[in-house]
Amino acid sequence: MQEDIKSTTGILIDKLEGWWVLLVKNLPNIGVALLVLIISYFLSRLVFKTTLKLIDGRVKQKAVAKLISRVVAVLVVLFGLFLALSVMNLGESISGLLTGAGISGIVIGLALQGTLSNTISGVVLSFRKNxxxxxxxxxxxxxxxxxxxxxxxxxxxxxxxxxxxxxxxxxxxxxxxxxxLTTRMRVMVECGVGYESDLEKVESLTKKAIADSFEQINGAENVEFYYTEYGGSSINFLCRFWIDAENSLEKLKAKSKAIIKIKQAFDKENINIPFPIRTLQFDDQTLKVSKAEEELVEA
Incomplete structure (x- = not known):
């Protein structure tokens, strides 16, 4: 029993001595590896701040800018880690890390496919100028x-x-x-006038009403006016003009203002804007049939 204990103790002591010798032998490599890790850590912080400043002007979203800077900083740390392992002659460990990182990347990519897709799209949108x-x-x-x-x-x-x-x-x-993306928008207004209207007068009134209502329109000649069809109860026309606007709300306001001014101009000159009218025509035969049906009901 004592001999077994001594044998085991001897094996343990030999292992510890071997580790100690290996540690002392590799102290220079370990020191260099630690130095590389420390340098890579501080270098990654410097790279993070530098990258953040460089892309701050191009990327307005702080979250996206920080994400890009953090990814670059992590790459610097990983490079330092691989370099430190190489200094310590741990090539097999590097291969294992790369293999594990590849497998982990595939698993994480499949699990977070939708999230990663939206994240990458967010980064792309941050750099798009449109x-x-x-x-x-x-x-x-x-x-x-x-x-x-x-x-x-x-x-x-x-x-x-x-x-x-x-x-x-x-x-x-x-x-x-x-x-x-543009500072000008085209407004289109559609309307119709009665068949009895003076069409040339309608065109002149419409152009003048639009030109007088918007300062950016230099004269009635810059207002487009086209008759489009003979409608069921009116002759329809299309009026087009340009305004200075950058959103659809300003365009909607301009169209509303144009409709009001056209209506006021037409009312002042007694020009009719007809609403849909349905005319029912009855001939004598129809009246006779209807009268006969009434007499039959009364009988």
Whole structure:
């Protein structure tokens, strides 16, 4: 029994001595590896701050800017870790780490496919120049002002003050209309006048009413006017003109103002804007049949 204990103790002491010798032998490598890790840590912090300053002007969303800077900083730390393992001659450990990281990346990517897709889309949206905070956009049936572009979603504030949250992936995969990319919009107003109206006078009145109502229109000649069809109860026309506007709300206000001014001008000159009229015509035969049916009912 005592001999077994001594044998076991001897094996343990030999192992400890071997580890101690190995530790002393590799002290320079361990010191260099620790130095590399410390340098990579402080370097990653410097890279984080530098990257944040560089992209701050291009990316207005702080969350996205911090995410990009943090990813760059993590890459610096990982590079330092692999370099430290190489200094300690742990090539097998590096291969194991790379294999484990690859497998973990695949598993995490499959599990968080939707979230990662929206996150990547958020980063892409942050660098796109055709959509910015404060823009008035229309997409997927919603229209409003862009008030936030987060990592996973875009927030719109509609004209009725409702907030709409749309996943970033949906924004990238669907058409988007940005009213703020241009400073001018075309307003179109459709109307109709009675068949008895003087059409040349109607055109002149309409152009003058529009030109006098909007300062940015330099003269009635810049107002487009076209008769479009002979309607059921009116001769219809289309009036088009340009205004300085950056969102659909200003366009809607301009159209409303134009309708009011056209109606006032027509009322002043007694020009009729007819509503739909249905004329019923009865001939003598129809009246005779109706009268015979009445007599039959009375009998």
């Amino acid at each position: 959509i910015r905070l404060g823009n008035w956009v229309e997409t997927t049936g919603y229209a409003g002002e862009v008030i936030d572009i987060a990592l996973n979603y875009l927030v719109l504030k509609e004209a009725d003050n409702n907030i709409v949250v749309i996943p970033n992936k949906t924004i990238l995969e669907n058409p988007i209309k940005n009213y703020s």
